[in-house]
Amino acid sequence: xxxxxxxxxxxxxxxxxPTAKRNLLRAEIMQNVSERYDEELSAGKSETEAFEAxxxxxxDIDELTSSCGVEKKQFPSTAQWLCPLITLGIIVAVxxxxxxxxxxxxxxxxxxxxxxxxxIVFPRTSGKWKIVAVAVYALICAALVILPFILKTxxxxxxxxxxxxxxxxxxxxxxxxxxxxxxxxxxDPDDFEYTxxxxxxxxxxxxxxxxxxxxxxxxxxxxxxxxxSVSAGERMIRIFISGSDGSDGIYLIRESGPCSISSxxxxxxxxxxxxxxxxxxxxxxxGECSGD
Amino acid sequence: xxxxxxxIRGHTxxxxxxxxxxxxxxxxxxxxxxxxxxGGLYELKEATLYSAFRRMETDWLIESYWGESEGGARRRYxxxxxxxxxxxxxxxxxxxxxxxxxxxxxxxxxxxxxxxA
Numbered sequence: 566x567x568x569x570x571x572x573x574x575x576x577x578x579x580x581x582x583p584t585a586k587r588n589l590l591r592a593e594i595m596q597n598v599s600e601r602y603d604e605e606l607s608a609g610k611s612e613t614e615a616f617e618a619x620x621x622x623x624x625d626i627d628e629l630t631s632s633c634g635v636e637k638k639q640f641p642s643t644a645q646w647l648c649p650l651i652t653l654g655i656i657v658a659v660x661x662x663x664x665x666x667x668x669x670x671x672x673x674x675x676x677x678x679x680x681x682x683x684x685i686v687f688p689r690t691s692g693k694w695k696i697v698a699v700a701v702y703a704l705i706c707a708a709l710v711i712l713p714f715i716l717k718t719x720x721x722x723x724x725x726x727x728x729x730x731x732x733x734x735x736x737x738x739x740x741x742x743x744x745x746x747x748x749x750x751x752x753d754p755d756d757f758e759y760t761x762x763x764x765x766x767x768x769x770x771x772x773x774x775x776x777x778x779x780x781x782x783x784x785x786x787x788x789x790x791x792x793x794s795v796s797a798g799e800r801m802i803r804i805f806i807s808g809s810d811g812s813d814g815i816y817l818i819r820e821s822g823p824c825s826i827s828s829x830x831x832x833x834x835x836x837x838x839x840x841x842x843x844x845x846x847x848x849x850x851x852g853e854c855s856g857d
Numbered sequence: 858x859x860x861x862x863x864x865i866r867g868h869t870x871x872x873x874x875x876x877x878x879x880x881x882x883x884x885x886x887x888x889x890x891x892x893x894x895x896g897g898l899y900e901l902k903e904a905t906l907y908s909a910f911r912r913m914e915t916d917w918l919i920e921s922y923w924g925e926s927e928g929g930a931r932r933r934y935x936x937x938x939x940x941x942x943x944x945x946x947x948x949x950x951x952x953x954x955x956x957x958x959x960x961x962x963x964x965x966x967x968x969x970x971x972x973x974a
Contacts, residue, residue, distance in 0.1 A: 593933055594903045596926075597885035604889070622888070624902025629911075 566612040570602055570619055571595060577626045582636045590629065598623060865899060869909050870918070871948030872901070877919060877937040878945055883926075884910070884933070910935065918944050 578591045598619045605615035627637075865872070876887045884906055891901045913919045918941035926932040937945070 590907060593884060594907060596930070596932065597883075597888065597903055600885045601888075622900065622903055624904035626904050628904040628908045 566616045567599065567602060570598060570616055573620055574598055574623065577623065580626075580637055584636070594623070868948065868952055869901070869905060870913055871945060871952060873906070873909055873913070874918065874937060874941055874945035874948065877935060878942065881934050881936040883924075883935065887935075913941065916940075916944075 574591065574595045578587060581587050601622050602615050602619040605618045606612070610618065872891060873887060876882055876890050882890075884903070888901045888903070888906055891899060910919070910921070914921060917938055919935050919937055921933050921935050923931050924934045
């Protein structure tokens with residue numbers, strides 16, 4: 566019964582914020598209540614009667630809140646729970662629309678932490694600091710919603726953002742070409758143009774772009790083969806080529822060449838259609854790319 | 858008949874100061890003394906007691922210190938200050954005046970009640 570009494574006192578105080586003041590007060594009152602219990606037992610009462618008497622001697626702990634500096638815990642209201650969850654839901658939907666699954670889940674994880682942070686911080690703030698906390702939370706959420714639109718990039722597959730140039734010529738090897746290079750550099754190493762630095766060793770260049778093949782057409786072999794060399798200082802662009810035999814791959818071609826390279830309204834480099842639709846021109850173009 | 862806390866609420870501090878006038882004491886002992894002296898008709902709950910302790914400490918009517926209990930555990934003791942003594946005398950005087958007024962007000966009703974009976 567004594568343990569039960571202790572649990573009762575602890576439970577009564579559990580509604581208040583765990584501070585040193587609260588703990589000291591609880592210990593002092595626990596001592597008194599325990600002595601009352603012993604007194605009732607000494608007076609011949611049963612354990613249950615002594616427990617009830619000691620429990621009743623506790624009174625209303627809420628009386629202590631104002632005078633003893635004991636503060637009640639504040640739990641988030643329904644609105645405080647709903648706001649972060651709704652925002653989280655919207656932002657995850659936006660993130661998944663623009664990012665691949667890995668990035669979407671990472672974004673969702675960060676946002677969950679932000680939502681939990683707001684649930685902890687908001688109840689503890691008041692006055693102007695609550696306004697500051699709400700403002701910070703709103704800014705973070707707004708930034709995360711706007712971020713995908715600002716970046717306009719992500720880990721999505723290149724095909725989803727490509728300008729597809731369908732080749733309808735009679736070259737057997739090529740059925741479609743997708744431009745996956747833009748005029749401006751990107752953080753994504755799989756995309757956009759690269760400039761080969763003079764000091765950049767070719768071997769390392771090859772390692773970095775292990776999935777990328779440099780293309781050249783071999784007359785003798787009647788096949789597309791890798792470029793044997795690149796020159797320092799050249800600007801290369803990548804294209805994705807699908808072969809009629811079902812093979813496909815990502816290739817680099819030199820920007821300089823017979824075809825024209827221009828930028829569309831978004832600043833992306835564009836290969837003109839006529840250049841690649843003509844197999845002969847294409848072959849000539851590729852031929853210029855091969856070997857120095 | 859047990860006395861409700863509402864009837865004595867305004868004099869809780871004076872009651873506690875009265876106990877401390879007799880000597881330093883601690884929470885449980887004060888509560889027990891009140892219970893015993895009132896013949897079991899009035900009990901100071903722990904919450905009420907400690908709420909009053911904190912108010913009186915803030916007002917410098919009492920001060921607390923840590924001492925040892927019989928079992929050797931630490932216990933917080935309270936002692937009355939000079940300001941507390943003055944507050945006790947003031948509270949006692951106030952209670953006597955209140956009692957006189959209420960006696961006068963209620964005795965009239967008692968007389969009429971007796972006449973009718």
